[in-house]
């Protein structure tokens with residue numbers, strides 16, 4: 628068993644963390660031989676709940692779990708961590724405008740960025756789940772200037788998993804038979820789930836998703852909308868937002884970042900944009916990436932048609948607007 632690494636989960640008393648902590652502590656992200664010290668950050672009113680979560684982690688008798696530190700102090704939470712799952716954020720309350728939510732949350736991510744800058748390992752890998760995830764990740768990175776911008780990412784893996792599940796059901800194959808579905812842009816209703824470069828294995832034979840589905844109207848309309856609105860559909864059915872699937876996606880994202888992707892197999896991550904595919908530069912934009920030695924690279928040379936390009940423009944524009952709003956809040 629290797630030396631324990633320190634991993635922080637924020638929003639540790641919340642519903643996503645309740646599933647996520649168990650998955651991490653089981654070894655599903657960093658490996659079955661990697662022991663862990665978990666730092667759990669939440670806010671003072673949640674201290675009692677956090678204690679309950681710690682009791683349950685202890686009672687799960689998890690062999691990889693060396694120690695657990697619950698805290699409300701970012702200086703303690705981010706100290707010496709190698710990986711950070713930033714899940715904690717203010718939820719949208721009734722009557723709250725999107726703008727109010729953005730304003731409350733970017734302030735949290737400004738403070739956490741500064742704490743990461745001061746206390747975390749310089750090669751820390753940061754995954755932002757809390758919404759608005761892309762812009763929160765951008766702000767966090769902005770306030771952590773001593774850590775490479777490439778180390779701040781936002782989660783669009785849940786959207787990718789949702790898209791793959793829709794295609795698998797439509798074609799009638801297993802989830803593992805669907806390859807290279809891409810989420811472009813923002814983790815919001817402007818995201819573009821794209822199957823133009825994706826393949827599906829039918830009876831062992833690989834073909835393009837377009838050919839396997841053979842229904843362009845479905846792929847450009849119903850499919851895109853179903854993925855974009857899946858979060859709302861879960862809320863309407865469960866009366867609570869996605870939690871188990873969000874936790875699984877966070878594990879998938881960090882697992883692939885830590886362990887790498889299979890050759891020719893790419894995954895979607897919100898990463899700092901270099902302007903690839905005409906996306907605006909210097910925003911956190913979801914691209915298809917391949918990962919080797921814990922470093923992601925945007926997959927180049929994929930085909931995009933006019934329909935796809937028009938969708939990328941819309942989601943890029945939204946992210947630029949969010950960036951502008953967020954910057955005006957944090958610089959106040």
Ligand code: NAX
Nearest residue numbers: 638640641642643669715716735756757758760782785873
């Ligand atoms: P919960 O409200 O259950 O939990 C959030 C937790 O964060 C609470 O315990 C709260 O006290 C804590 N928190 C608030 N401010 C904090 C701070 N400054 N420091 C540390 N902890 C803080 O929400 P949950 O369902 O767990 O969702 C968490 C976030 O994930 C939300 O912002 C949600 O919108 C977002 N999601 C993002 C997804 C994605 O794909 N990127 C999908 C799922 C989810 O909707």
